[in-house]
Amino acid sequence: MAPRAASKTAETSDKVSVICRALRRAIIEQALEPGAKLPEDSLGERFGVSRTIARHALGQLAAEGLVELRRNRIAVVATPSWQDARDAFDVRIQLERLVVRQLAGKLTKAQIAELNAHVDAEDRARGGSDPVSIRLATEFHILLAHMTNSPILIRYVSEIAYRCCLTLSLFSRPHSSECAINEHRAIIAALVRGDENKVMSLMHSHLDSVAGRALVAPVPQRGRDLLDILAPYAEEAESGRVVKLPKAARGR
């Protein structure tokens, strides 16, 4: 349909990438907080695979910087430092600059519609601290990257956007996604006009406004059980595609 080619840079087979996607979502929606333990056994049990597969998935996520792996130790959700966050945003701005340069004035009608639809979805899922709206805000940028049709750019922007999302959950107060949504709309408009410079400055200030926040101490929630947390994500992983809200599922 949309010209979205070759996105799978790695993503071995099926099972592994399914688990990766599920965990990625669980992490950026903060169902799994930074520091949360991810034992191979539990993961395997939850997703109905052996440790081997769970392990492989953890390896991938570690390569993406979402998970920390230390020899002989339980894998944990990554806890990026403040400096990491700064670096990540620096890199991100450069990468998104490339995206903008390639896209300005070159969006097809279908793509414009897709972008608008996405922002509409953001609008619907509003509510600053709602994890789903945070995910959607991040995925707006990933959607843009996809439209460049450059596998490398897609991968890097996706990765770093997820990482930034993760760090935000650590360092930022619940961000009012309302303004972010308006900024997204402005970016689309400028992209359509082909006003590259305008988009650049919009994107820059957009990312800055998202990044430049006060620091809030992280509160690790140890109480809930991993198996419970992952239940909705595992369900979705088994049956078909992305469910809109994770709390919707919850069967067995």
Added chain:
Amino acid sequence: MAPRAASKTAETSDKVSVICRALRRAIIEQALEPGAKLPEDSLGERFGVSRTIARHALGQLAAEGLVELRRNRIAVVATPSWQDARDAFDVRIQLERLVVRQLAGKLTKAQIAELNAHVDAEDRARGGSDPVSIRLATEFHILLAHMTNSPILIRYVSEIAYRCCLTLSLFSRPHSSECAINEHRAIIAALVRGDENKVMSLMHSHLDSVAGRALVAPVPQRGRDLLDILAPYAEEAESGRVVKLPKAARGR
């Protein structure tokens, strides 16, 4: 010694990362040409590990874009398209721009010495088509990235530099590394002077001059046996650190 921190972004344990390093070198030195098959068994046999580990290493390399993995198929060394190459260089220029910005005028004496030593090594290993000199030229950029102390930047620059190196082996005629070496020296000088703009333009034209070449048809060499090709790399992997020239080893 040198201020080179936290480089292991993923790199699971020991064995896996050792194999990754060995394969990475074999690939960028063109001992393994694009399209070369990498069966798990052979890899495991060559490096004295089980398929499990070899498989994991292949997964990592696939995530880095050096290896292509398709379900139920033998892994092969990646064969980037021409468009991939262009995209990669675009991204690379942006990333190296960040490196330069962070480093201009801020190099320590030790770092300057290290850079000079590296270029001296390039000089010694001269000879345009010598795979080792190609590797060293690539690693100059990676060395620069390391000096930023930004794990993200280090990882991305390393990855993309290797990928560019791989694409060059496909699309570029044997590049006279002599000029590259001089350009490297000029970059060091400008970095030391802190002349950011100068470094930027140097780096830009440097990468352009490396990237902008005519297209040569790839000639897949099917003859040699994987086990033979990898012999020197496996040896080095077992015993200690980087050997200067791969053909040096070759024991059993």
Added chain:
DNA sequence: GCCTATCAAAGTGCATGCAATTCCTGCGCA
């Protein structure tokens, strides 16, 4: 009461085994 040694439980590191799939070689046929 507090610190430390010890030991079982939990978890990872890695190899191996079996099933399923792909590959490839040789054969029949046009």
Added chain:
DNA sequence: TGCGCAGGAATTGCATGCACTTTGATAGGC
């Protein structure tokens, strides 16, 4: 000579098993 097609060899997909490491709780010494 060229082409399709079987069937065995090669190879991957995945689970499981065992050894080793870490963890954390408990008991003993100070």
